[in-house]
Amino acid sequence: MEMARAHVFIRGKVQGVFxxxxMKEVAMxxxxxxxxxxxxxxxxxxxVLEGPRDAVMKVLEWARIGPPGARVEDIEVQWEEYKGEFKDFKILPTV
Known part of the structure; x- marks a missing residue:
């Protein structure tokens, strides 16, 4: 099973729409x-998404549309070397 890591930036009406x-629920x-x-x-x-490539791709497919109320205008995906550094999926504070 090929493992993958994607660093993703999703732009549009993507804040205030859960x-x-x-994404956490879809990822998990x-x-x-x-x-x-x-x-x-x-x-x-x-x-940042890590896991089996097929699973990461499913989350990315979902992210192109997002939840109801979202309007995704652009998604930028940077593929990085898989690190296996995460134990779960977290929502981090805004930066």
Whole structure:
């Protein structure tokens, strides 16, 4: 099983629509670990996803649409070397 790590920036109407909590639920359901947080610009959510490549891809597919009320305008994915550093999926404070 190929493991993957994606550093993701999702832009649009993605704050105030339960994006982070919804992403956490989708990630956990798919066995993906990492974190998600809002950025202080008010229109970006940032996340790091680690897990089996297929599972990470499922979370990324979901992130292109997001939860009801979200309007994703752009998603930037930076593939990084898998580190296996996470035990679970967390919502981090805004930066």
């Amino acid at each position: 994006f982070r909590q919804s 359901r798919n066995g993906v670990k990492g974190w998600v947080r809002n950025r202080s610009d008010g229109k970006t959510v940032e996340a």
